[in-house]
Amino acid sequence: MTEIFFLSLIWVLLFFGPALAAIAIRRSLSIPWQIVLLIICLLYAALPILIGLGGVGLAKLYNCTTDINISFSLRTNLMKDPEIYPTELYLSPEKDELFEKGPWPKPFVFNEDVVNVFDNMISRSVPLYREVLACAAHWTKAYYQPGTKIIDIGCSTGTFLDLIGRFLQQPATLVGIDNSQPMLEKAKEKLLPIQQIHQVELICASAETCSFENSSVVIINYTLQFLPLQVRQKLLKSIYQGLVPGGLLFLSEKVKSSYPLFQETITRHYEAFKAYNGYAHTEIERKKEALENVLVPLTETQQLQMLKDSGFQQVDSLIKLHNFLSLVALK
Numbered sequence: 001m002t003e004i005f006f007l008s009l010i011w012v013l014l015f016f017g018p019a020l021a022a023i024a025i026r027r028s029l030s031i032p033w034q035i036v037l038l039i040i041c042l043l044y045a046a047l048p049i050l051i052g053l054g055g056v057g058l059a060k061l062y063n064c065t066t067d068i069n070i071s072f073s074l075r076t077n078l079m080k081d082p083e084i085y086p087t088e089l090y091l092s093p094e095k096d097e098l099f100e101k102g103p104w105p106k107p108f109v110f111n112e113d114v115v116n117v118f119d120n121m122i123s124r125s126v127p128l129y130r131e132v133l134a135c136a137a138h139w140t141k142a143y144y145q146p147g148t149k150i151i152d153i154g155c156s157t158g159t160f161l162d163l164i165g166r167f168l169q170q171p172a173t174l175v176g177i178d179n180s181q182p183m184l185e186k187a188k189e190k191l192l193p194i195q196q197i198h199q200v201e202l203i204c205a206s207a208e209t210c211s212f213e214n215s216s217v218v219i220i221n222y223t224l225q226f227l228p229l230q231v232r233q234k235l236l237k238s239i240y241q242g243l244v245p246g247g248l249l250f251l252s253e254k255v256k257s258s259y260p261l262f263q264e265t266i267t268r269h270y271e272a273f274k275a276y277n278g279y280a281h282t283e284i285e286r287k288k289e290a291l292e293n294v295l296v297p298l299t300e301t302q303q304l305q306m307l308k309d310s311g312f313q314q315v316d317s318l319i320k321l322h323n324f325l326s327l328v329a330l331k
C-alpha cells in the first residue's frame, strides 16, 4: 500500500514540470502567463535546495553542525531482496547529549534518559557498529536451523532483531531479552513491521535467569561486559547448554589489551574516534567515569578462555577495532 502511494507520488512529481509546459503550449498562453508558469517551475525545482539551505542557515545560527542528506527507501523492498547486504539499520535520530548537559547517570544505568538517545549513543560510540550487526545477521542466517529460536541477549531497542527480521526470508521465532523495560518499549515499536513475517518475543529479565533451550543462534553484543565476572561464566554455560548441536554464539565485547602501553594507545585512539563522531572531551571523560566499575572489560585471551571453559571448542574472532571485539563460537 505504502509502496503504491510513494510510487504514485513520484510519478505525479515527475510529471509536474512537463504538465505545466504542456498547458503553456496547448493553450497558446500569452507571454506573461508563460513567464508565470516558468517561475513556478523554477521555484518548484529550487524548493528542496532552498529548504536545505534554510536548515543549514538555522543550524549555523544556533552553532550546530549539519549535513544535508536526501534519501528515499522503502522498507518492504528490503524484505523482498534476499541478496541485500544488511547494513541499513533503523536507528532513532535523537542526538546523544546526555553527558554534555547533565545531570548525567553516574554510575551509568540504562534508564529512560539513556534509552531515548541510545541508538545515537551506540552508533557513535562503538566502532564498526553497523558492520558488526551486518556480520551478525549474516552468521545468524547461515547457522539458523528452522524450528529453533534466534535469541538476542541485551537486545536494547531491537536494532539487531529488526535487521535480521528483514534479512531472513523464512519465518522464525526471534527472542529479545533485556532487563530494561524502557528499552523493550522502544524495541516493541521498532519490531512491529517484522511481526508480519516473524514471531517476536520480548522478555524483560536478567539474562542469567533465562533459558536458551531450542536456540540455534544466540547473539550477545556489548552486554556480557556489564555482568559481574562470575555471572558471565554462568551465563555462557547456560547458553551453551541451551543451543542445539551446530548452534552458534555471536559475541561482541569491549576488551582491554594485556599490555598497559598498548592499552594506553588504544584508549587514545578510541577517544579520537569518539571526538571524530562529535563528542566533546568533557563528554568523553564524564562517560568514562560513569562507566568505571560498571563496564569491566576482559582481555581477548580471557574472553576466549571463558568461552572454552563454557563448553565452546570452536571459537574464532571476526572483527576487532580499537578495544571492541566480535567472536563466534560453535556448539
Ligand SMILES: C[S@@+](CC[C@H](N)C(=O)[O-])C[C@H]1O[C@@H](n2cnc3c(N)ncnc32)[C@H](O)[C@@H]1O
Binding pocket: 110, 122, 153, 154, 155, 156, 157, 159, 160, 177, 178, 179, 180, 183, 205, 206, 207, 208, 220, 221, 222, 223, 226, 227
Ligand atoms: C550496550 S547495550 C547492548 C546493545 C545491543 N546489543 C545492540 O547491539 O544495539 C546493553 C544492553 O544490555 C542490557 N542489560 C544489561 N545487563 C543485563 C542483564 N543482566 N540481562 C539482560 N540485559 C541486560 C541493557 O539494558 C542494555 O539494553
